[in-house]
Amino acid sequence: MAVDALCGPQVLLDSLGLVGQVPSELTEQVFDYVTERGMSPTPSVEGDAASDELGFMLRAQRAGDVLLSRVFFAKFEGWSDTVHDCVPTTGWRVR
Template sequence: MDDRWDVRPESDRPQWVVDPYLGVGPLRFGMNPDEVSAVLADVTAEAQQCITTHLRDGRQAREVGQYPTSGLVLFYSRDEKLEGLAVDGLRGPQVLAEGVPLTGRVPSEVERWMTARAAERFPEDDFELGYLGTGVPCSWSLGLVVSVQRMADHLVTRPVIFAEHVLDDAHHILPQQAWIIY
């Protein structure tokens, strides 16, 4: 059996709370890769695997950090500051927003919650709830996109959380890896 479909038992998932535009769980936006590794050392023995990019000026920058077993993909700016992350719906921590679990759920259930939340809390704001080109819902007040991924022949939610400046153009500031559906 392909181990991509092994779902981490809910009891084994740490619970991380979204702090809109500031971070999630122990992670804070603006941390560098070494700071991320230090705080995640308390959560996992797994080492961060970084993808390095060569910039035009000759410098190298770590742009993507991965914790495959722990279900985290971290996105860094060119100056190596954490600006977003994606949480694997099968292996990642359970991400909570306002007490609602967002990781590994049926997408329509999370979308219903996001729609009801937007209607109740932001009735006059036509921009609170949006959809990316892939049809996945976004909550701008939470700094959150609820993307999806496959689990055999089903889809489950895969939260993408980001820093405030990413709002300017989330689909282009974070790399394509944040938005792929696999």
């Protein structure tokens, strides 16, 4: 399931908003969050933050001339080991 950067809804990780943020700044904040809690920060293939332990990946979505963050939640169903593997083909096309 993916949450649209423009339409939301806002998703919070504690007090950290994951939707509609500047992707580069949010990636650093998410990496800090997971590291502080003893988890491994995982960069996506595009360099954005992902967390297999928490089951989500940030993605960037164009909003006019800027990029905003959107979040994709993974549902591991036995055939996948990472959040990246769970993103459907259509999810990679959203820009």
